[in-house]
Amino acid sequence: MKVLILGNQYIAVDIGASSGRLMLSGISDGKMTLKEVHRFKNGFRKIDGHDRWNIDLLIEEICCGLAKVRKMGIEEVTLGIDTWAVDYVLVGSDGRKLCDPVAYRDGRTRDAVEELTTKIPKKEIYKKTGIQFQNFNTLYQLYREDRELLKKTRMIMMIPDYIGYVLTGNAVTEVTNASTTQMMNLRHGLFDEGLLHEAGVKAEMFPPLVEAGTKLGGIKEDLRLEYDLPKTNVVTVATHDTASAVAGTPGRGHDWAFLSSGTWSLLGAELNVPETGSQAFNENYTNEWGAYGTYRFLKNIMGMWIVQCIHREYQGRYTFSELADMAGKVSPFRQFIDVNDERFMNPENMIDEIRNYCRETGQEVPETPGEIVMAVYSNLAMFYADQLHKLERILEEKIEVLNIVGGGSNVALLDQLTADLSGVRVVAGPGEATAIGNIIVSMISEGDLKNIEEGRQLIEDSFELKEYVPSPGKYREIMEKYQKATGGNDND
Missing domain, CATH: 3.30.420.40 (ATPase, nucleotide binding domain)
Known part of the structure; x- marks a missing residue:
């Protein structure tokens, strides 16, 4: 059997509600390799009366994980980030977060669906967005957001997009995650102005929409020097x-x-x-x-x-x-x-x-x-x-x-x-399907795979x-x- 070893090395940053990890991958002998190089805990804690994520710690853990990759002798990687959906970070005019993001399990949106849908009927919202009704959807979180904070907000960024922004300085809104907000119009492929109005925000507060597989850019030089990181090219994968x-x-x-x-x-x-x-x-x-x-x-x-x-x-x-x-x-x-x-x-x-x-x-x-x-x-x-x-x-x-x-x-x-x-x-x-799918999109973006069908065949050939x-x-x-x-x- 012909041995195929591709030089490209891939990192999936996969963060869930209780933990996160960095998974290293490549293609060797026609099979996808997968190795965990760093794992860390995640969870929300009560601050100012709300359950909040420690977003700065997550970013620090990513950098620590990449530093481990560099110590393994790997000089260059392609990295993709995925996390849970619906939660967001409010960014001020100075480009910094205004506060730690509120977790979707926080009680602030209790009864928010019932309240907002007295203004716009459920059937109309569903026809526009096709998204199920959950109290924690971004639409209802923004509906209950602190109005004074929104006045100070220049950008609203989904969690993985914000992490990518801090790492690279480039701001986007990736569509697989944006769709979970219940504010994206299926027909137009854009944020729905009527729903944004009810939430008290405007479309220009969200960075440009991009598809999964879009190249975001390299990690900022100051971060590379501070943590001694490999050259890291970030791809905006399917971030949800x-x-x-x-x-x-x-x-x-x-x-x-x-x-x-x-x-x-x-x-x-x-x-x-x-x-x-x-x-x-x-x-x-x-x-x-x-x-x-x-x-x-x-x-x-x-x-x-x-x-x-x-x-x-x-x-x-x-x-x-x-x-x-x-x-x-x-x-x-x-x-x-x-x-x-x-x-x-x-x-x-x-x-x-x-x-x-x-x-x-x-x-x-x-x-x-x-x-x-x-x-x-x-x-x-x-x-x-x-x-x-x-x-x-x-x-x-x-x-x-x-x-x-x-x-x-x-x-x-x-x-x-x-x-x-x-x-x-x-x-x-596979049990690691999220990290694997993250990497498959990066591989397609970099040209190591032709399409998702070839990626799924590679998965079937590589994992039990x-x-x-x-x-x-x-x-x-x-x-x-x-x-x-x-x-x-x-x-x-």
């Missing part, structure tokens, strides 16, 4: 982490769906045209913009956030793997829980919240760690199966394969339950994928009981 995860999903043909399973679970299909019909509106599905002219038609599901909270509340007594093992010894489906209920968004104590939900609904209360985690896994799997069938009805297409990617794809118990409940074959992996075959009809009665108990999970 879900957009990168979908780019990193090895889907084939047109009969597959994706489930990006991390802090959030995002279940949907990649489309060439948005779907904004009445069924999509009623089910609160979203049309987020993807890389290369695609749309991520998906449903937001609370996801592994619930398990992350449980893990934290046990104060390190158990690893995630140990919690999964304990759950595997418990029989599933002992409770029916709507995992997308707002009460699980940011409770003071997740374990107590789950137990209280069960008490209030007259169900068996989970007591042991295994029972609690199995209650979550069971209900996540049922929610996934329910939404997968709704997705088929909306698109009027049969889905044959569900590609599960992200950290949650490593939970074999959850993968098999999802396959059995949905009746759809599950292909799990696991298959879970469903047992047809095994849990049909369980799904019927679940749908009856939860009302079909229509959470608008």
